[in-house]
Amino acid sequence: MIKSVKFKNKIINTIIYSILSFMSVVWLFPVAWLIMQSFRKEPGAFTSYIIPKTWTLDNYIKLFTETKLFNFPRWFLNTLLVAIAACIITTILVLLTAYAFSRLRFKMRKPMMNVILILGMFPGFMSMIAIYHILKAVGLTQSLLALILVYSGGAAMGYYIAKGFFDTVPYSIDEAAMLDGANKNQVFWKIILPMSKPVVIYTILTSFLAPWMDFIFVSVIMKDNYQNYTVALGLYQMLSRENIQAYFTQFCAGAVLIAVPITILFINMQKYYVSGVTSGGAKG
16 A cells, blocks of 8 residues: 555656656746857848857857947946846835834824735836826936836835735834834844845845836837937847847847846845745735
8 A cells, every 4th residue: 555655656746747847848948049049150030940050159249349239238237227226226115115014003004005005006007108208397208317216116015025024023123122222213224124134135136127127118218319228128129120130149149148147146046035035924
């Protein structure tokens, strides 16, 4: 009987691992194909074969040397600047909002949380035309500052996971610190925040990813300001009808390059990211 159960479990495990292996291959194939195309010397957007016949580094070199039409280095720096600035502002706003809702009990607390929850259900691009006209009225369109303000403007609505984490931190820690003379501000910055490394890392990663990958808002705000494009909008220009045949492999090279920083970041901080997502739940 025991051998029969072990045999069945072995078969089930084999089937599960086979399915997971197949799914991983399906998931990794587009990534592998993109990397191979970035090293392909043959021009054109379509080939009848998958593995390039001739390999080259020219696609990567041209991204940084042939910048008259597609200024990839400038776009990369624009994206990095916007992503870092928006990440810092967003992280601070999210953590402060989460801590306030978690620790403080004030009038209209629950209604405010419900309103933010409802507003968060609507996709951000629904407001992009209104945002564009507001930025135009104050003279901020087609600027990197406008992108930073847009990406960090609604940051507080993403406080839920951070609040759930803070809810798991015993309130007795706050009370002990306040008995020693610390105020709420000191408790947050000097005690709670150093203890909350997982959720801080999680917030930083998610805050950095949004501006790094966004296409919709930057295309609306920047319009034809070519020098202030981010990589998402800039690389998309390589796929236009008149450019795709000549620049498709360079587009693939650019797509690989912008994925490298995020990949390294996630690999190094994966344990904190997972811990930040799975730690505790909101207590209301």
